[in-house]
Amino acid sequence: MYFFVQGLQEKIKLVPIDLQNRPDWYKEKVYPPNKVPSLEHNNEIQGESFDLLKYIDSYFEGPALCPDDPTKREFAEELLSYTNTFNLAVITSLKGGYENEISTAFDYLKSALFKFTDGPFFLGQFNLVDIAYAPFIERFYPLLLDVKKYDITAGRPMLTSWIDVH
Known part of the structure; x- marks a missing residue:
C-alpha cells in the first residue's frame, strides 16, 4: 500500500523471498542482518522497517509521511x-x-x-x-x-x- 501511496510502484522493484528459507544471496549480498524488508538505493542498503520508511519518505517524491508539525x-x-x-x-x-x-x-x-x-x-x-x-x-x-x-x-x-x- 505504501509504495502505491508514494507512487513508487514503477520505481522500486519488489523481490519476493521465502521468509522461512531465506536465500543465501540475500544475507551475503543484500542485507547481512538477514532481516526483511530491505532496500538498495544509490548503492546503499537500508533496512529496519521504520528506518526504511523514513528513508523512502526522504529520498523519493510523493506525499510526505513524516509530519512537518x-x-x-x-x-x-x-x-x-x-x-x-x-x-x-x-x-x-x-x-x-x-x-x-x-x-x-x-x-x-x-x-x-x-x-x-x-x-x-x-x-x-x-x-x-x-x-x-x-x-x-x-x-x-x-x-x-x-x-x-x-x-x-x-x-x-x-x-x-x-x-x-x-
Missing part, C-alpha cells in the same frame, strides 16, 4: 517507539498472559487516535505511524476475536474508524 513529529516518534511494547503486550497475552495487557495496549492506541482529530488516522492524516501499526492490527483483530473472544474495537470508536479506512 513538530508536535505531531514528536508524537509520531513516541508512537513508533511504542510498537514493540504494544506487540509484546498482545503476544504475551496470547501466550497465557493477562487480558488487561491487551486492554492497556489498545487503550493506548485509542488515546493516541483522539489526540489529533483532523482525520481518522494517527496524527489525523495518513502517515508513517499508520503504516507501522496496520499490519499488526490487521492480524491481531481477527486473532484476538477468535482466540480470546476479545473485540479490540469495543468501546474504541476511533479505532473502529481507523480500521474501516484501511
Whole structure:
C-alpha cells in the first residue's frame, strides 16, 4: 500500500523471498542482518522497517509521511517507539498472559487516535505511524476475536474508524 501511496510502484522493484528459507544471496549480498524488508538505493542498503520508511519518505517524491508539525513529529516518534511494547503486550497475552495487557495496549492506541482529530488516522492524516501499526492490527483483530473472544474495537470508536479506512 505504501509504495502505491508514494507512487513508487514503477520505481522500486519488489523481490519476493521465502521468509522461512531465506536465500543465501540475500544475507551475503543484500542485507547481512538477514532481516526483511530491505532496500538498495544509490548503492546503499537500508533496512529496519521504520528506518526504511523514513528513508523512502526522504529520498523519493510523493506525499510526505513524516509530519512537518513538530508536535505531531514528536508524537509520531513516541508512537513508533511504542510498537514493540504494544506487540509484546498482545503476544504475551496470547501466550497465557493477562487480558488487561491487551486492554492497556489498545487503550493506548485509542488515546493516541483522539489526540489529533483532523482525520481518522494517527496524527489525523495518513502517515508513517499508520503504516507501522496496520499490519499488526490487521492480524491481531481477527486473532484476538477468535482466540480470546476479545473485540479490540469495543468501546474504541476511533479505532473502529481507523480500521474501516484501511
